[in-house]
Amino acid sequence: MKETYSAAPSPTGRLETRHRSEEEPPTADTVFTLRDGSVAVIRDLTAEDKSSLNEIMDHLSPDSVYMRFLTAKVRLSSKELAYFTEIDQKHHVALLASIRQDNHLVPVGVARYIQNTPAGDEAEVAFTIEDNYQNLGIGTLLLKKLTQLAFQAGIKTFTALVLPENRKMLNLFGNSHLAMTRTTNSAGALEIKLTICDQTA
C-alpha cells in the first residue's frame, strides 16, 4: 500500500498534517456512512499499521488516553507497538477504522479483542477512537464487527476493564444489546462481562 502525507482540515476546522494511506477498493461490508454523513472504512489491522496507531495515539486527549490505558501514557513503546500490531487475527483480533477524506483514508480508531483464557472462550476487548471522531458511531460499529468475529470464533464472553466515570464506554456497551454484568475490583475499576450472541442481523 502506498502511503502519503498531506495536510487536511479536521472536523473541528483545525489544519492537521496527517499520515494517510492511499485508498484500496474496500469490500461492501466494510464501508459505513456515519451519522454526520462521513464515510468510514473498517478493515483488519496489520503489522504495517504502526504509524497509523501512533497517529491515533498522537490525536488522543489526555482524558481518552487515561480512559483507555488507565494511566497517563504519552507514546507507545516499540515493544507495545509490536504487541498491538503484529497479531495473528485469531487469538488477537484488531480492526482499524478510517475516515474517507478526499481520495484518502485517515485512520481514526482501533478496537481489538485478545483471548484471555486457555479454552479460548473469553476475550478482553478495548477501543480507542480519536476525540475528534467520537460520537459518530465508530465505536458502535467496531463493537458490532468484533462481536460478529468473536461469535464465529466460538468466544462466549467479552471482558473489559472500564473506569466508572467512562460513561461513553459504558453507554456503548449498554446500547449493544449484549447481556452485561459489572463488578467493581479492588482498585475501583469496573470489570465488565458481555455475553456474545449472534450480531449478523
Ligand SMILES: CC(C)(COP(=O)(O)OP(=O)(O)OC[C@H]1O[C@@H](n2cnc3c(N)ncnc32)[C@H](O)[C@@H]1OP(=O)(O)O)[C@@H](O)C(=O)NCCC(=O)NCCS
Ligand atoms: C468510548 C469510545 C470507544 C466510544 O466510541 P465512539 O465512537 O465515540 O462511540 P459511538 O459514537 O458509537 O457512541 C457514542 C454515542 O453516540 C451515539 N450514536 C452513535 N451512533 C449514532 C447514530 N447513528 N445516531 C445517533 N446516535 C448515535 C451512541 O448512542 C452513543 O451515545 P450515548 O453515549 O449517549 O449512548 C470512545 O469515546 C473512546 O475511544 N474513548 C477513549 C478511550 C476509551 O475510553 N476506551 C475504552 C476503554 S476499553
